[in-house]
Amino acid sequence: MKYIDEYRNPELINKLCASIKKIADKPYIFMEVCGGHTMAIQRFGIPSLLPSTIKLISGPGCPVCVTDTSYIDHLTALGQLDKTIICTFGDLIRVPGSYTSLDKAKAAGADIRVVLSSLDALKIATENPKQNVVFAAIGFETTSPGTAVAVLEAEQMNLNNFSILSAHKIMPPAMKAIVEDGVKINGYICPGHVSTIAGSAMYEEVCRDFGLGCVISGFEPLDILHSIHMLLVQLKNNDPKVEIQYKRAVKPNGNKKAKKIMDQVFVAVDGKWRGLGSIKRSVLKLRPQYYKYDAEHQFSVSFKTKEPDKGCICGEILKGKKSPSDCILFAQNCRPENPVGACMVSNEGACQSYFKYHQYGK
Incomplete structure (x- = not known):
């Protein structure tokens, strides 16, 4: 099966792991900033394949x-407004707010x-x-186009009853903020899906x-x-740079058409x-010419x-300062069926991934 079996070949994995072990002669910390990678x-079980000198930490890669x-x-x-329908992606419906969540509001x-x-x-x-x-508009460069x-379709149809509440985000500012906050890392494993749209630049x-x-990186x-x-x-060559490992899907310039549409609509x-x-x-928020479709401007709520x-x-887990096992609530009061924090809600969240694949509660 193309791009599956080839990227799970045990012989190739063992060779690559041996090469990694030979190079990693001192401690290194790499952060992935993609929920799919997490x-x-x-x-x-990637950490179990790596030498003890390499530590992987999760960053703010899960959009939920x-x-x-x-x-x-x-x-x-x-x-709560009369005659209002909220449309949301499945994971977001269970994310806790200050007092309730969307699924409880639905109930x-x-x-x-x-x-x-x-x-x-x-x-x-x-x-x-x-x-x-x-529409609850969340996600990174992957979903914002x-x-x-x-x-644009709503504008063409002259719809008067459609709007979005945008929480779309772009990744590089968060990557900068993490380093500026004092998190010590030696490099980033960058998101594949996001980069398919945005490119490597x-x-x-x-x-x-x-x-x-x-x-x-790809996901296999x-x-x-x-x-x-x-x-x-x-690092060995003292030559930090931006590289594309996931060449079968990501191009340096990304998807030009998708980026053009994003720039037209969002700022x-x-x-x-x-x-x-x-x-x-x-x-990313809607540009003023599209305020007609911006729920933040159309509806006044307190x-x-x-x-x-x-x-x-x-919050500390999303910064890479803590791991799920550092949390006193993890696998106790906070579990996938009853999440206290957002990191336990999505299957791309660090807490749920850690809980699921480390077999807590089994």
């Missing part, structure tokens, strides 16, 4: 996990529906002309300003191990990330956001 690293509490509070407040009577895409939400708007349909297309500033190698065991090997070679502004606080020019549970260290 899940794959735990699923395939980094969605700020205030955003959930805003959505649930919108859901209490709010019209909240799980969709697979922004176009699904657009379809619901066309089928319910007397209802206001708000789809939301942009939905906004967006990491150049991180590499230049902080002297950190950035390797865009050999992809991840090869990316680690590439970072090690950079980067300062915005909140769960655990990381406000990061400059890291959140809500209060409180500090998250003091026992939950999701």
